[in-house]
Amino acid sequence: NTPVQVASTVKSAETDLPNVKILATGGTIAGSSASNTDTTDYNAGQLGVETLIKAVPEMTKVADVSGEQVVNVGSPEINNEILLKLGKRINTLLASKDVDGIVVTHGTDTLEETAYFLNLVVRSTKPVVVVGAMRPATAISADGPMNLYNAVKLAANPAAKKKGVMVSFNDRIGAARYITKTHTTAVDTFKSVEQGYLGAFAGETPYFSSVSNKKHTSQTVFDISKIEKLPQVDILYSHQNDGGYLYDAAVDAGADGIVVAGSGNGSMSKASMEGAKAAVSEGTAVVRSTRVGSGVVTHKASDDTDGLVSADSLNPQKARILLMLSLTKTKDPKKIQHYFNNY
Numbered sequence: 001n002t003p004v005q006v007a008s009t010v011k012s013a014e015t016d017l018p019n020v021k022i023l024a025t026g027g028t029i030a031g032s033s034a035s036n037t038d039t040t041d042y043n044a045g046q047l048g049v050e051t052l053i054k055a056v057p058e059m060t061k062v063a064d065v066s067g068e069q070v071v072n073v074g075s076p077e078i079n080n081e082i083l084l085k086l087g088k089r090i091n092t093l094l095a096s097k098d099v100d101g102i103v104v105t106h107g108t109d110t111l112e113e114t115a116y117f118l119n120l121v122v123r124s125t126k127p128v129v130v131v132g133a134m135r136p137a138t139a140i141s142a143d144g145p146m147n148l149y150n151a152v153k154l155a156a157n158p159a160a161k162k163k164g165v166m167v168s169f170n171d172r173i174g175a176a177r178y179i180t181k182t183h184t185t186a187v188d189t190f191k192s193v194e195q196g197y198l199g200a201f202a203g204e205t206p207y208f209s210s211v212s213n214k215k216h217t218s219q220t221v222f223d224i225s226k227i228e229k230l231p232q233v234d235i236l237y238s239h240q241n242d243g244g245y246l247y248d249a250a251v252d253a254g255a256d257g258i259v260v261a262g263s264g265n266g267s268m269s270k271a272s273m274e275g276a277k278a279a280v281s282e283g284t285a286v287v288r289s290t291r292v293g294s295g296v297v298t299h300k301a302s303d304d305t306d307g308l309v310s311a312d313s314l315n316p317q318k319a320r321i322l323l324m325l326s327l328t329k330t331k332d333p334k335k336i337q338h339y340f341n342n343y
């Protein structure tokens with residue numbers, strides 16, 4: 001279990017500028033290596049939030065920036081406990097008139113999961129921006145400082161209100177609902193190809209071109225204020241020759257829900273479907289998503305008779321986030337389906 005560190009705070013001089021709080025969680029943006037040409041074999045989550053802020057003094061011209069260290073880990077270590085802590089802290093901060101926007105610095109590997117979680121639990125119209133980097137802070141042409149500068153500018157900008165949680169990366173601004181990591185090492189890894197971006201930076205200015213059509217933030221029904229532990233949801237990856245025993249194993253391990261990374265349009269083998277139906281009969285919720293990477297998993301009449309839920313265009317890792325939150329409200333597949341159609 002990752003220890004949750006005590007928050008530290010750095011505050012710059014009071015001005016008339018918008019107040020932006022940076023919540024740092026680690027990742028490559030806080031990573032360092034002994035070699036400045038090393039962009040793959042470094043340690044993530046090394047530098048503290050004070051160091052990240054001091055590296056980009058330009059941002060104090062656009063916002064009054066202060067920082068808190070939530071955790072300092074590579075993003076594969078981000079767990080439900082940290083998600084709850086982060087979501088609750090952001091809601092507390094945004095309820096204050098002294099905070100105008102939030103930036104979360106985060107490792108890129110699971111960044112889209114945290115961003116989508118926040119998109120579903122933050123109860124505010126104020127901007128929340130999640131940002132990271134693909135090159136550690138020590139690298140030649142590190143992408144972290146410019147990404148962080150843009151993220152702070154976005155969080156400080158009134159035009160960024162009511163957009164839902166945004167991912168600002170490599171000059172692009174994506175909706176947490178749609179953006180996904182698409183490349184193992186490239187700096188332009190975050191893409192929203194099918195649905196498009198919310199906008200992009202050109203020079204100093206964020207230009208918005210579209211809005212997300214799904215419910216988020218101030219429209220959400222999900223309330224984590226009294227939740228201490230999220231339901232357990234596991235992902236099963238479909239493949240040729242797969243078997244129903246994988247579902248049995250997940251149910252035996254206490255899964256409240258299972259997301260299937262199905263093939264194609266959420267397809268499952270007969271053996272897999274038998275396992276899924278057995279899981280449903282044990283009271284475990286099962287959502288059909290896809291391993292394909294883009295497109296909607298269309299809802300079938302048989303989903304309703306089998307008690308299954310279709311994932312809309314959520315990839316498996318985001319479907320897991322929505323299923324966890326759905327299970328805090330209901331076990332009824334029809335009601336869960338309603339959340340999947342709308343969020």
Ligand SMILES: NC(=O)C[C@H](N)C(=O)O
Pocket residue numbers: 026027028029044073074075076106107108109110132133134135
């Ligand atoms: N680029 C990155 O941030 C990758 C890193 N392994 C992380 O997710 O923490």
